[in-house]
Amino acid sequence: xxxxxxxxxxxxxxxxxxxxxxxxxxxxxxxxxxxxxxxxxxxxxxxxxxxxxxxxxxxxxxxxxxxxxxxxxxxxxxxxxxxxxxxxxxxxxxxxxxxxxxx
Amino acid sequence: xxxxxxxxxxxxxxxxxxxxxxxxxxxxxxxxxxxxxxxxxxxxxxxxxxxxxxxxxxxxxxxxxxxxxxxxxxxxxxxxxxxxxxxxxxxxxxxxxxxxxxxxxxxxxxxxxxxxxxxxxxxxxxxxxxxxxxxxxxxxxxxxxxxxxxxxxxxxxxxxxxxxxxxxxxxxxxxxxxxxxxxxxxxxxxxxxxxxx
Numbered sequence: 001x002x003x004x005x006x007x008x009x010x011x012x013x014x015x016x017x018x019x020x021x022x023x024x025x026x027x028x029x030x031x032x033x034x035x036x037x038x039x040x041x042x043x044x045x046x047x048x049x050x051x052x053x054x055x056x057x058x059x060x061x062x063x064x065x066x067x068x069x070x071x072x073x074x075x076x077x078x079x080x081x082x083x084x085x086x087x088x089x090x091x092x093x094x095x096x097x098x099x100x101x102x103x
Numbered sequence: 104x105x106x107x108x109x110x111x112x113x114x115x116x117x118x119x120x121x122x123x124x125x126x127x128x129x130x131x132x133x134x135x136x137x138x139x140x141x142x143x144x145x146x147x148x149x150x151x152x153x154x155x156x157x158x159x160x161x162x163x164x165x166x167x168x169x170x171x172x173x174x175x176x177x178x179x180x181x182x183x184x185x186x187x188x189x190x191x192x193x194x195x196x197x198x199x200x201x202x203x204x205x206x207x208x209x210x211x212x213x214x215x216x217x218x219x220x221x222x223x224x225x226x227x228x229x230x231x232x233x234x235x236x237x238x239x240x241x242x243x244x245x246x247x248x249x250x251x252x253x254x255x256x257x258x259x260x261x262x263x264x265x266x267x268x269x270x271x272x273x274x275x276x277x278x279x280x281x282x283x284x285x286x287x288x289x290x291x292x293x294x295x296x297x298x299x300x
Contacts, residue, residue: 052217
């Protein structure tokens with residue numbers, strides 16, 4: 001079987017699982033878990049196309065993954081900081097708990 | 104190819120656990136497992152450097168950060184999650200299944216048979232590119248990470264600390280702003296203030 005097709009299928013299902021977690025979880029931290037899964041699925045595609053595509057001296061795919069990982073780390077840090085901030089006000093990480101903008 | 108066939112189902116199983124487990128700590132640990140298996144897959148595909156970056160940044164930093172956040176917030180028992188699950192699964196599936204169908208259809212329709220030769224990610228070339236072609240992007244990421252670090256540190260302080268003086272004292276510049284009483288006072292301990300609600 002075509003290895004690139006296997007990789008792309010894996011990536012597609014991973015992305016869908018992440019989306020499912022984002023849509024169904026109510027704990028904000030676990031929503032973040034879903035987002036990480038989706039970012040990882042995108043990275044997998046870049047690696048797959050680099051590995052099984054034509055030779056690329058500019059290494060576009062791997063460089064994109066490298067920067068993507070950095071952005072994902074920053075996003076997780078800010079996301080968790082915001083979640084902890086909300087937790088201070090509402091004493092809960094439930095996404096339905098914050099129902100007012102008053103700080 | 105063999106390693107891909109072995110790792111792909113394991114990654115899917117771990118991701119499924121991360122999505123489905125009702126207990127938050129289990130989900131976070133399974134996310135760490137998924138990410139580390141993904142790093143192993145990168146190494147198997149010949150991108151060893153990216154695999155190690157994945158281990159260090161995702162497993163070492165992001166997953167640990169998530170576990171720490173769970174420890175701090177102490178989410179409630181998972182019975183609530185299980186109780187409301189039947190209501191949320193159907194809409195979730197309704198939204199994700201069409202996406203999976205479209206993606207799998209596109210993948211199954213036209214993926215060219217790839218070249219068979221093995222590839223290895225040239226690390227020297229990565230370094231070269233980072234310091235020439237992608238130098239502006241590296242600078243931008245550096246600024247971003249600095250901003251994120253400062254922002255997260257400010258967020259983690261007590262809510263009333265968003266003043267210029269507090270910002271300055273967070274940066275260690277208390278003497279210049281002329282607040283001697285706060286210079287010799289120890290920094291407030293990391294603790295949650297009483298609720299305002």
